[in-house]
Amino acid sequence: xxxxxxxxxxxxxxxxxxxxxxxxxxxxxxxxxxxxxxxxxxxxxxxxxxxxxxxxxxxxxxxxxxxxxxxxxxxxxxxxxxxxxxxxxxxxxxxxxxxxxxxxxxxxxxxxxxxxxxxxxxxxxxxxxxxxxxxxxxxxxxxxxxxxxxxxxxxxxxxxxxxxxxxxxxxxxxxxxxxxxxxxxxxxxxxxxxxxxxxxxxxxxxxxxxxxxxxxxxxxxxxxxxxxxxxxxxxxxxxxxxxxxxxxxxxxxxxxxxxxxxxxxxxxxxxxxxxxxxxxxxxxxxxxxxxxxxxxxxxxxxxxxxxxxxxxxxxxxxxxxxxxxxxxxxxxxxxxxxxxxxxxxxxxxxxxxxxxxxxxxxxxxxxxxxxxxxxxxxxxxxxxxxxxxxxxxxxxxxxxxxxxxxxxxxxxxxxxxxxxxxxxxxxxxxxx
Amino acid sequence: xxxxxxxxxxxxxxxxxxxxxxxxxxxxxxxxxxxxxxxxxxxxxxxxxxxxxxxxxxxxxxxxxxxxxxxxxxxxxxxxxxxxxxxxxxxxxxxxxxxxxxxxxxxxxxxxxxxxxxxxxxxxxxxxxxxxxxxxxxxxxxxxxxxxxxxxxxxxxxxxxxxxxxxxxxxxxxxxxxxxxxxxxxxxxxxxxxxxxxxxxxxxxxxxxxxxxxxxxxxxxxxxxxxxxxxxxxxxxxxxxxxxxxxxxxxxxxxxxxxxxxxxxxxxxxxxxxxxxxxxxxxxxxxxxxxxxxxxxxxxxxxxxxxxxxxxxxxx
Numbered sequence: 001x002x003x004x005x006x007x008x009x010x011x012x013x014x015x016x017x018x019x020x021x022x023x024x025x026x027x028x029x030x031x032x033x034x035x036x037x038x039x040x041x042x043x044x045x046x047x048x049x050x051x052x053x054x055x056x057x058x059x060x061x062x063x064x065x066x067x068x069x070x071x072x073x074x075x076x077x078x079x080x081x082x083x084x085x086x087x088x089x090x091x092x093x094x095x096x097x098x099x100x101x102x103x104x105x106x107x108x109x110x111x112x113x114x115x116x117x118x119x120x121x122x123x124x125x126x127x128x129x130x131x132x133x134x135x136x137x138x139x140x141x142x143x144x145x146x147x148x149x150x151x152x153x154x155x156x157x158x159x160x161x162x163x164x165x166x167x168x169x170x171x172x173x174x175x176x177x178x179x180x181x182x183x184x185x186x187x188x189x190x191x192x193x194x195x196x197x198x199x200x201x202x203x204x205x206x207x208x209x210x211x212x213x214x215x216x217x218x219x220x221x222x223x224x225x226x227x228x229x230x231x232x233x234x235x236x237x238x239x240x241x242x243x244x245x246x247x248x249x250x251x252x253x254x255x256x257x258x259x260x261x262x263x264x265x266x267x268x269x270x271x272x273x274x275x276x277x278x279x280x281x282x283x284x285x286x287x288x289x290x291x292x293x294x295x296x297x298x299x300x301x302x303x304x305x306x307x308x309x310x311x312x313x314x315x316x317x318x319x320x321x322x323x324x325x326x327x328x329x330x331x332x333x334x335x336x337x338x339x340x341x342x343x344x345x346x347x348x349x350x351x352x353x354x355x356x357x358x359x360x361x362x363x364x365x366x367x368x369x370x371x372x373x374x375x376x377x378x379x380x381x382x383x384x385x386x387x388x389x390x391x392x393x394x395x396x397x398x399x400x401x402x403x404x405x406x407x408x409x410x411x412x413x414x415x416x417x418x419x420x421x422x423x424x425x426x427x428x429x430x431x432x
Numbered sequence: 433x434x435x436x437x438x439x440x441x442x443x444x445x446x447x448x449x450x451x452x453x454x455x456x457x458x459x460x461x462x463x464x465x466x467x468x469x470x471x472x473x474x475x476x477x478x479x480x481x482x483x484x485x486x487x488x489x490x491x492x493x494x495x496x497x498x499x500x501x502x503x504x505x506x507x508x509x510x511x512x513x514x515x516x517x518x519x520x521x522x523x524x525x526x527x528x529x530x531x532x533x534x535x536x537x538x539x540x541x542x543x544x545x546x547x548x549x550x551x552x553x554x555x556x557x558x559x560x561x562x563x564x565x566x567x568x569x570x571x572x573x574x575x576x577x578x579x580x581x582x583x584x585x586x587x588x589x590x591x592x593x594x595x596x597x598x599x600x601x602x603x604x605x606x607x608x609x610x611x612x613x614x615x616x617x618x619x620x621x622x623x624x625x626x627x628x629x630x631x632x633x634x635x636x637x638x639x640x641x642x643x644x645x646x647x648x649x650x651x652x653x654x655x656x657x658x659x660x661x662x663x664x665x666x667x668x669x670x671x672x673x674x675x676x677x678x679x680x681x682x683x684x685x686x687x688x689x690x691x692x693x694x695x696x697x698x699x700x701x702x703x704x705x706x707x708x709x710x711x712x713x714x715x716x717x718x719x720x721x722x723x724x725x726x727x728x729x730x731x732x733x734x735x736x737x738x739x740x741x742x743x744x745x746x747x748x
Contacts, residue, residue, distance in 0.1 A: 200635035203537045203558030203612055273538025274545075317516045319536035321557070 002028050002421045004046045007039060011050025011388060015057055015378050016363050019351045024055060026384035030421030035378050048423070050388050053415055054354075057362040057377035058090025058120075058385030062179075062257055062369065063154070063233060063305035064330065066092070066122070068114055070099025075310040077111075081118040082432065083308070083330040085424045088387030088414035091121040092308075092330075093369065096132070097155040103127040103138045108146045119432055120419045121385075123369060125150040128167050128178065134159050137167055144174045149369040152179035154233060155280075157215050159185055165222045172227040175371045179231040180219055182240070183280070187211040192321055194267040194282040202271060204320065207282050209237040216240050220247045223254060231368055232256035234307050236281040238291040245300050255368050257305040258292045260333050263340040265289075265404055275316045275323030276404050279309070293340060297356055303365040304357070306333050316402055327404055334387075335395050335410025337361070343391070344411035384421035389414045393428075433528070433550040434740045437540045438560040439616040447569065447620060448592055450735045454570045457494075457731035468741050471528040472498030476518075477554070479504075479535040483702065483729070484554050484563070488531050491733035497741075500527065515539070516546055523547050529740055532556070537609075550740040558607045565613035567732035568699055569621070571725045572656055575697045580724060594623035598653050600644075601625065602682055603660035603709055604633045604671070610701045611660060615641050618656075626650055629682065632671045647682050652691045658699045659684050659709040675708050684710045689717060699725055 006026040013022040013035075025034035025045075041047055061084065067075035077094070084092050094111065096102035102111055108124055115122040126143045130136050132153040140151060151171065157180055158164045164180075171178045188211040193199040195206025216232055220243065223230050235241065235256050244256055261279060266286050269277045277283060295301035309326025316323050329336060338344045341353050367373040377385070393413040397405045417425035424431050435441060442450070473492050475485050480503070492499045500522075507518070522530060529550035532540045537557030544551040555561040573591045574580050599618045605611045605627045615625045619641070627634060628644040636643065644650050651657065662678060672678045679685065684698065692698070698720040706712045715722045 195637065197637045197639065200606070200638035201612070201640065203560070203607075203609055205558075206637075273541045314514055317514060317542075319515065319534060319542065320538045321536035 002030055004028065004044055005033070005042065006048065006384070006418065006421055006423070007041055007045050008048045008050050008055055008386065008388065008418075009039070009041075011053050011055035013056070013378060014054050014354060014358050015376060016355065016359050017376055017378070019355060022055075024378065024386065026418070026421040028421070030384045032378060032380055032382045032384055035380060048388070048416060050416075052392070053388050053390050055386055055388050056358045057366075058387050058417065058419060059088045059334070059361040060365040061089050061092040061306050061308070061330065062150070062231070062303055062365045063259070063307045064092035064094055065097065065307070065309045065326065066094045067310060068098065069110070074312050074315070076117070077114050077122060078117040078119070080308070080310070080330065081120045081122065082430055083328075085119050085417045085419070086331040086414060086428075086430060087333050088389055088417050089120060089330060090385035090387070090417060090419040091123055093123045093125050093150055095154045096125050096127045096152065101127050101131050103130050103132070105139065105142050105146060108143055108148055112146075119424050119430070120417070123149045125152055125154070125179070127151065128153045128158055129163065132156055134163065137163070137170060140171055140174055140176065144176045148176065150177040150179050150231070152181060152233065154179070154181045157181045157183040157185070161218060161222065164219060168222055168226050168228040168230065171229070175229070177229045177231045177369055179233050180215065181233050182212040182215045182235065184211045184214045187214065190321075192278065192282070193270045194284045196267060196285055198267050198270065202273075204270060209239050209284070212237055212281055213239040213243060216243050220252060220254065223252060229368070230254040234259050234262065234281055234305070235301065236262045236284050236288060236292065238288050241291045241295045241300060244295070248300060255302040257303040257365075258296065258301050259305060259307045260329050260336040260340070261307075261327050261404065263289060263292050263296070263304070264336050269404065273320050275318065275320055276327070276402060276406070278320060278323055278325050279307075279327045280325035296360055297341075297353065299356065302360065303368060304333075304337055304360040305365065306330055311402075313402055328402075329405070332395055332397060332405060332410060334361075334389060334414060335412040336405065338391070338412040339410055346391075349391075384418060386416070386418040387414055388416035388418070433548070435544050435551045436562050436736060436740055437544060437551060437553045439562050439565055439613050439620065442562075442620070444620050446739070447566065447617060450566055450739050451570045451573060451732070453735035453738060454566070454728065454732040455573070457734050458570075458728060468738065469496045471741055472500060472526070473529040473531055473737065474500040474502055474522050474527050475531045475554070476502045476522070477504070477533040478539070479533050479555070481533055481555065483726070484533065487729040488554060488563075488733050490730045491737055494730065495734055495737055497737065500525075515543070519543055519547055523549060529737070552736060552740055555609055558609050559612065561609040561613045562617070563733055563736055564610050564701055565617035566736065567725065567728050568614055568658070568701070569617055570728045570732050571699055571721050572697060574724065574728070575721060580721065592621075594618055594621040597623045597655045599623050599625045599656040599658070600628055600650060600654040601658045601660065602628045602647055602684075603662055604666060605629050605660070606633045606635050607663065608660050614658065626654070630672055630678070633666070648688070648691070651688065652693065654692065655696050656699060657684065657692055657696060658701070660701065661703060662705055662709045664705065664708070679708055683708060684714050686711055686713055689714055689719075692719065694719075697721055702726065
């Protein structure tokens with residue numbers, strides 16, 4: 001409950017409905033109570049001046065590593081959700097590869113307790129198999145009953161085809177998402193970077209596109225005639241996009257996501273041998289990046305999900321083969337994505353592109369994990385989750401950041417993040 | 433101070449300058465002791481190696497350098513010390529150069545970002561092994577210049593320019609730092625490089641050099657044949673059907689070397705798997721400079737140390 005109701009005035013609304021002028025009122029219950037032009041200011045109402053700013057539903061990240069419990073030095077639910085809020089996210093799906101893994105009801109309870117520190121909504125994903133080892137299925141129904149929205153062994157793919165078949169069968173009636181980290185271990189083996197001219201010139205063991213594509217194709221074959229909600233995580237290759245296109249054209253019902261880094265960074269960066277560029281799936285080639293962008297614009301790719309995967313400095317200063325995989329991007333994801341689609345350039349501004357991109361950050365991921373799909377997230381009665389951003393303000397990444405984006409700046413800054421009617425980010429600064 | 437991390441760090445002129453300096457050391461014409469005296473180098477070997485380490489340490493001693501020897505197994509790294517902390521420790525000792533070997537590609541480059549000490553790469557993963565490539569150039573030039581006893585003069589080329597020279601590197605190119613460095617070095621001097629091996633061990637995406645799977649189709653054109661050591665586990669890894677199949681197709685057998693030009697040279701970066709990539713009797717063939725190659729290792733590494741520690745030096 002909020003003490004005062006909120007009125008966001010003078011902004012440009014952007015969502016699946018389109019781009020339009022509009023004000024949004026949020027009740028003290030934290031729900032959208034009005035969404036129309038020129039709402040009159042009521043008494044005891046806080047007004048946020050959004051003129052010159054875009055107002056969209058709060059972003060939803062289907063793929064976030066919050067590291068707690070187990071690696072609190074790298075991230076905690078508090079620190080991770082703060083970064084997310086600064087990036088305009090109002091919900092994140094916490095990946096289960098913590099230590100211990102989230103694979104049982106008691107761990108779900110523990111995450112829920114820890115998530116009381118969160119500044120935005122934390123949705124919980126569980127592993128598909130016990131301790132993500134690929135051996136036996138977890139108690140899906142018991143966890144679904146506790147509100148777990150997704151099951152994934154993320155960090156590893158489920159290698160055993162028969163077990164994956166059973167997971168998809170079993171999950172069908174539960175309405176939960178079975179999400180797959182697409183990696184065929186017998187192909188990726190000790191690979192560290194995209195298999196291609198760059199890794200071969202540098203002598204870095206390669207990860208073939210086939211590692212991802214074989215598992216994607218396998219899963220889609222297994223999905224036939226099943227009602228499970230299947231979601232392919234972080235697709236990264238032209239070949240994967242082609243498989244998704246063909247399967248969707250044939251009427252198969254499933255979804256997929258792409259990360260900001262696979263829309264923006266290419267494998268030439270590994271020439272620096274700096275583990276800040278080490279990520280799984282690896283950074284791919286320029287033509288893959290081009291196809292990933294096309295996939296989003298053609299709506300073949302449903303969601304953009306960060307795969308925010310923080311590590312300590314110590315971990316990322318190991319050798320390229322020993323350092324862990326992962327890139328952080330929650331707080332700057334919007335800027336990276338806008339730049340990837342050329343939306344940071346005023347002269348090339350394209351409203352349709354902006355809408356597509358915002359949909360991939362909002363309603364589409366929401367509908368993937370929600371049991372009741374919606375057509376708009378700015379309707380009356382919707383949760384008061386909003387991202388209010390400027391396309392004319394810059395966000396800079398410090399030169400010393402442990403990030404492949406270090407030293408870069410991105411047009412596109414989140415000015416306000418409102419979660420359940422609560423202003424968690426104000427003038428670009430956390431309200432905590 | 434200069435780094436030598438990859439052959440790409442060197443211009444053609446610098447390569448020639450280093451190999452000529454090495455050649456003067458071979459002739460023992462220089463009074464070298466003292467010029468770098470007071471400097472200390474560390475052989476920082478995270479991956480075991482005997483020959484390369486000893487060769488560098490011998491080279492350093494001949495230059496009157498102080499030498500510290502680090503190996504991972506006997507260091508604090510077994511206690512969990514990080515790579516960066518290890519480097520910081522040596523930096524605080526006041527050493528001048530780190531000679532680094534590591535099983536992971538890129539470690540010397542990573543280290544060079546953290547320190548101003550000269551970094552000399554003694555082999556990193558499948559990435560780079562520049563000192564091996566430079567000593568192979570020294571060995572090959574000796575053959576061209578007719579410096580090698582019992583070989584007869586092969587003089588036919590300008591030793592400073594390998595235009596018209598065809599170099600074949602044979603074997604597991606995919607996993608070989610030697611292949612990458614040798615290919616780069618010889619092509620920088622104008623040579624034409626052919627990478628030859630089974631399709632499973634060739635870098636098929638990397639199109640900088642000609643890739644050939646049929647050794648017999650090119651062997652008679654080569655002026656330098658370099659069989660690479662075949663890791664015996666490649667067969668169990670499925671890269672090749674068996675060692676005998678490999679020998680049948682790519683081994684330098686007594687029969688196969690009959691097709692190699694009389695004027696050509698065989699170099700092997702060692703250690704050799706006799707009976708796999710090279711038959712036992714082949715190293716005794718007059719065209720094989722395997723022993724000579726080992727001999728030029730120390731003088732070449734002396735020249736490398738001088739290049740990196742002095743920054744430049746005058747020949748002649």
